[in-house]
Amino acid sequence: MKRIHVFLLLFLAALVVLTLGFPHQEEYWFESFFPAAGKEKFQYILLTEFRIPRLVIALVAGASLSVCGLLLQTLLNNPLAGPSILGLTSGAHLFVALTILAAGYLSGTLLDLSITVASAAGSLLFGLIILLMASRVKSQVSLLLIGMMLGTFVSAVTGILLSKSDPEALKAFTLWSFGSLQQVNLDQLPIVTIIGFLGIGATFFLVKPLNGLVLGERQATVLGVHLRRSQWQILAVVSVLTGLVTAFCGPIAFVGLIVPNIVKILYKTANHRVLLIGTIIIGAGFMLLCDLVIVILEPYIVLPINSLTSLIGAPVAVAILLKKVRHA
Amino acid sequence: MLEIRHAHIGRAKTLYAIDEVTLLPGKLYALIGANGAGKSTLLDAIALGEHTGGEIRLDNAVIADLSLRERALKVALVESRFHGSEYLSTQEYLDLGRFPHTGFQGVLKDSDKEVVARVAAQLHLEHLLRQSTFTLSDGERQRASIARALIQETALILLDEPTSFLDYPNKRAIMKLLKTIAHEQQKIILLASHDLELCLDYCDECLVINPETRELEQYPVTGLPISELITKAFGD
Amino acid sequence: MKIVGLLLLCFFLLKCTQPSEKGTQIGGEVEVSYAKHFKIKQHEHYVILSIMQPETGKVEHEYALVKKADKAFVPEDMDQIEVPVKRMAALSTTHIGMLDAIDALDCVKGATDKNFIANKTILKGIAAGKISAFSDETSITPEQLLGNEISLVVYSGFGKGFPNEEKLKQLDVLALADYDWREEHPLGKAEWIKVFGFLTGKEKEAIAYFSTVEKTYNDTKKKLQNVKERPEVLVGSLIGESWFAPAGESYMAQLLRDAGADYLYKDIKGTGSCERTLEQVFKDQQETRLWINAGATSLPDLLRQQQKYGLFTSFKEGKVYCYTHNSNYFWEMGAVNPHWILSDLATICGQQKGSKLHFYKQLKQ
Numbered sequence: 023m024k025r026i027h028v029f030l031l032l033f034l035a036a037l038v039v040l041t042l043g044f045p046h047q048e049e050y051w052f053e054s055f056f057p058a059a060g061k062e063k064f065q066y067i068l069l070t071e072f073r074i075p076r077l078v079i080a081l082v083a084g085a086s087l088s089v090c091g092l093l094l095q096t097l098l099n100n101p102l103a104g105p106s107i108l109g110l111t112s113g114a115h116l117f118v119a120l121t122i123l124a125a126g127y128l129s130g131t132l133l134d135l136s137i138t139v140a141s142a143a144g145s146l147l148f149g150l151i152i153l154l155m156a157s158r159v160k161s162q163v164s165l166l167l168i169g170m171m172l173g174t175f176v177s178a179v180t181g182i183l184l185s186k187s188d189p190e191a192l193k194a195f196t197l198w199s200f201g202s203l204q205q206v207n208l209d210q211l212p213i214v215t216i217i218g219f220l221g222i223g224a225t226f227f228l229v230k231p232l233n234g235l236v237l238g239e240r241q242a243t244v245l246g247v248h249l250r251r252s253q254w255q256i257l258a259v260v261s262v263l264t265g266l267v268t269a270f271c272g273p274i275a276f277v278g279l280i281v282p283n284i285v286k287i288l289y290k291t292a293n294h295r296v297l298l299i300g301t302i303i304i305g306a307g308f309m310l311l312c313d314l315v316i317v318i319l320e321p322y323i324v325l326p327i328n329s330l331t332s333l334i335g336a337p338v339a340v341a342i343l344l345k346k347v348r349h350a
Numbered sequence: 351m352l353e354i355r356h357a358h359i360g361r362a363k364t365l366y367a368i369d370e371v372t373l374l375p376g377k378l379y380a381l382i383g384a385n386g387a388g389k390s391t392l393l394d395a396i397a398l399g400e401h402t403g404g405e406i407r408l409d410n411a412v413i414a415d416l417s418l419r420e421r422a423l424k425v426a427l428v429e430s431r432f433h434g435s436e437y438l439s440t441q442e443y444l445d446l447g448r449f450p451h452t453g454f455q456g457v458l459k460d461s462d463k464e465v466v467a468r469v470a471a472q473l474h475l476e477h478l479l480r481q482s483t484f485t486l487s488d489g490e491r492q493r494a495s496i497a498r499a500l501i502q503e504t505a506l507i508l509l510d511e512p513t514s515f516l517d518y519p520n521k522r523a524i525m526k527l528l529k530t531i532a533h534e535q536q537k538i539i540l541l542a543s544h545d546l547e548l549c550l551d552y553c554d555e556c557l558v559i560n561p562e563t564r565e566l567e568q569y570p571v572t573g574l575p576i577s578e579l580i581t582k583a584f585g586d
Numbered sequence: 587m588k589i590v591g592l593l594l595l596c597f598f599l600l601k602c603t604q605p606s607e608k609g610t611q612i613g614g615e616v617e618v619s620y621a622k623h624f625k626i627k628q629h630e631h632y633v634i635l636s637i638m639q640p641e642t643g644k645v646e647h648e649y650a651l652v653k654k655a656d657k658a659f660v661p662e663d664m665d666q667i668e669v670p671v672k673r674m675a676a677l678s679t680t681h682i683g684m685l686d687a688i689d690a691l692d693c694v695k696g697a698t699d700k701n702f703i704a705n706k707t708i709l710k711g712i713a714a715g716k717i718s719a720f721s722d723e724t725s726i727t728p729e730q731l732l733g734n735e736i737s738l739v740v741y742s743g744f745g746k747g748f749p750n751e752e753k754l755k756q757l758d759v760l761a762l763a764d765y766d767w768r769e770e771h772p773l774g775k776a777e778w779i780k781v782f783g784f785l786t787g788k789e790k791e792a793i794a795y796f797s798t799v800e801k802t803y804n805d806t807k808k809k810l811q812n813v814k815e816r817p818e819v820l821v822g823s824l825i826g827e828s829w830f831a832p833a834g835e836s837y838m839a840q841l842l843r844d845a846g847a848d849y850l851y852k853d854i855k856g857t858g859s860c861e862r863t864l865e866q867v868f869k870d871q872q873e874t875r876l877w878i879n880a881g882a883t884s885l886p887d888l889l890r891q892q893q894k895y896g897l898f899t900s901f902k903e904g905k906v907y908c909y910t911h912n913s914n915y916f917w918e919m920g921a922v923n924p925h926w927i928l929s930d931l932a933t934i935c936g937q938q939k940g941s942k943l944h945f946y947k948q949l950k951q
Binding site: 067068071072188193194197202204205207320323325326 | 701721828862864866872891897
């Protein structure tokens with residue numbers, strides 16, 4: 023296990039260096055670090071204002087969403103669970119739409135923090151709905167359907183809300199809903215990183231109940247897991263992290279679903295202390311890799327991050343589903 | 351010693367009442383009843399303290415009053431459904447038996463590891479430890495489940511239909527194993543089953559949910575003809 | 587230039603020799619110099635309006651514009667629009683601008699959602715319930731149209747036909763696709779005023795209005811053709827991950843060229859837009875000192891959209907111009923008055939002094 027951690031960390035570090043040094047347009051390799059004469063100041067701005075914030079948010083968002091996915095998969099005993107597929111992102115979506123609308127009516131100004139809070143509250147509310155449904159629906163696939171219905175419901179509601187709103191609010195919301203790693207700025211970076219770290223760090227206090235939940239809710243309770251309390255704690259962490267990422271980057275689909283599955287295949291363990299570390303490293307790396315692909319493709323096409331993750335994520339989700347159906 | 355006094359069993363409505371039942375260490379008990387009679391409900395009542403009225407005491411402690419952790423140190427439950435998964439190795443599965451004994455990160459101490467190794471050896475699971483729980487055969491799964499309950503080191507072990515997915519030789523092997531454990535390790539073992547012959551062959555006493563009187567009745571196995579048991583548990 | 591002038595002269599001569607009652611110019615084409623997506627042809631008793639599909643250039647739909655008395659002359663199988671149209675729906679704010687320019691707003695009985703309209707007369711009409719407001723094409727019901735006795739729906743064409751077009755025809759409601767937004771030449775857009783002129787029986791006013799616009803536009807263009815100093819201009823803003831900059835042959839690029847500006851992507855082929863990332867635009871145009879169409883109402887608003895905009899020289903020096911403070915007015919009046927946009931851009935680029943800005947405003951702190 024430790025060897026895989028070290029190997030993956032080295033891989034992640036290499037990816038970070040590669041991403042920062044990748045030549046955009048007419049640059050040469052690693053020009054960010056060793057700028058051509060006369061371009062020092064310009065390259066410094068590019069590096070600090072553009073590339074480092076984008077890199078850091080990719081790492082935080084990737085790790086956060088993946089950890090959310092892992093937590094939800096264990097909580098619901100469902101390898102297809104993830105914050106976007108279960109509709110938690112939709113909840114965030116709805117609440118952000120409401121906030122933007124309200125702000126549009128009230129003052130015309132938006133606070134990043136209020137969007138973050140709204141976004142977290144939205145995912146918490148929808149997470150609770152899913153949890154409530156999960157105790158009634160036995161089939162794992164049905165739960166996914168409920169999650170998707172939540173998503174459809176929300177897009178209908180936001181559609182109606184926004185058709186009645188003024189063009190400015192509409193524009194603000196549309197821009198946000200595209201999903202982007204470039205909206206975060208250098209001065210917002212500390213708050214995003216701190217909340218991200220706290221949220222991810224908190225999950226390490228949940229390792230034991232998570233491990234117990236692997237044996238199912240009844241057995242976990244017999245083994246001494248306080249079921250209700252643990253469900254609340256897990257959902258709270260997931261909501262904060264999903265809310266954070268969704269507020270700052272817009273909806274990003276499928277990362278939370280794919281990464282934990284990759285991690286499980288790689289580590290072949292159900293020990294969440296190991297899984298969490300693996301998920302953080304691979305989640306951060308996966309998002310960074312997606313971003314690198316976007317940069318590489320930039321001369322030909324500008325891909326939004328959400329399109330790329332869905333492009334990769336949807337087939338993986340289907341593959342997992344097929345495998346489950348075959349085993350069942 | 352498990353004592354059940356004047357308890358009503360049933361979640362939404364009372365299925366049956368228990369006036370006075372006492373289970374002693376070193377004995378294997380069978381809980382017999384028709385499907386839906388409330389066998390699993392009684393196991394949950396004991397394991398989770400979910401019952402109305404009366405009292406269930408284990409070694410003089412009221413189970414409902416214990417904290418979850420204290421209860422987990424006293425009662426183990428083997429479910430009929432095996433909760434394995436592709437990425438859960440047999441070793442990790444057994445390690446989870448030490449759950450109530452470990453700290454907040456769930457890390458096993460050397461003494462915990464010794465317990466796991468000892469039980470694994472006792473139940474002949476050593477060669478399976480590195481294997482995924484997904485690939486275990488039905489008999490191996492049942493042995494692993496029982497091993498996990500033993501590793502929990504509780505005075506009372508409850509089993510919900512432990513033989514239902516097994517073929518005949520495996521059924522007998524598991525029953526024999528349970529009897530040996532109960533007798534040698536002085537544990538109270540209560541298993542829910544509708545496999546009457548097996549219970550009569552291996553158990554020491556029977557608890558029968560009588561649908562007529564809606565009472566739980568306790569009988570010693572010796573000298574009890576199977577036809578009489580059938581009448582009591584399933585009616586005429 | 588000379589050819590255009592000559593054509594214009596011919597056109598006026600033709601117009602003047604035309605008797606005002608029945609047109610004697612059988613099969614005479616009405617001059618359309620810039621617009622590519624419509625043609626108007628005079629017949630003895632009626633006028634044929636052809637709408638061209640912008641992708642293929644082929645005729646998409648033909649209408650016979652005919653006075654009530656002459657209906658018998660029109661071939662059976664042609665779609666007839668009785669002119670002057672008394673009650674129509676004009677679904678784009680651009681149409682409102684064109685109708686307003688020839689003082690023909692009275693016939694507007696249906697319009698788009700009030701959020702997208704600047705014209706006070708129309709807004710009053712909507713508030714009074716005399717004009718139906720439709721939020722989009724698909725949500726229009728026959729009941730609404732018939733209830734307000736609307737016989738013609740003019741909409742922005744998108745090559746797919748109007749929803750339920752055939753069914754509406756059976757109820758004697760015709761739909762007419764307007765492709766002014768697909769015209770690449772600024773004057774081509776404006777020339778669609780002629781379509782509205784012929785529809786409302788104000789063709790003379792429309793032709794006169796357009797020739798004034800054309801003359802003013804071309805005079806400014808000529809004056810600025812050979813200016814030495816062409817200031818570089820940054821155009822557009824981010825939408826999601828992409829900065830859509832107008833391509834070299836687009837409407838905006840032509841306006842900028844005619845206004846004496848230099849535009850970095852002027853040599854990029856295409857009439858639409860080219861996609862850039864923020865980083866690419868930043869590399870290319872960080873030092874550019876003028877920024878137009880930034881899509882914001884104030885500098886702080888712009889900064890809220892993307893804080894990295896603050897790194898652009900144009901932003902730092904406050905030289906950012908946009909029409910967003912009153913977008914509806916721009917969309918309504920811009921298409922039919924390209925000479926105003928040209929004048930605005932020329933003023934912003936410092937090519938002419940003293941003119942007041944029609945649409946644009948310098949963003950405030």
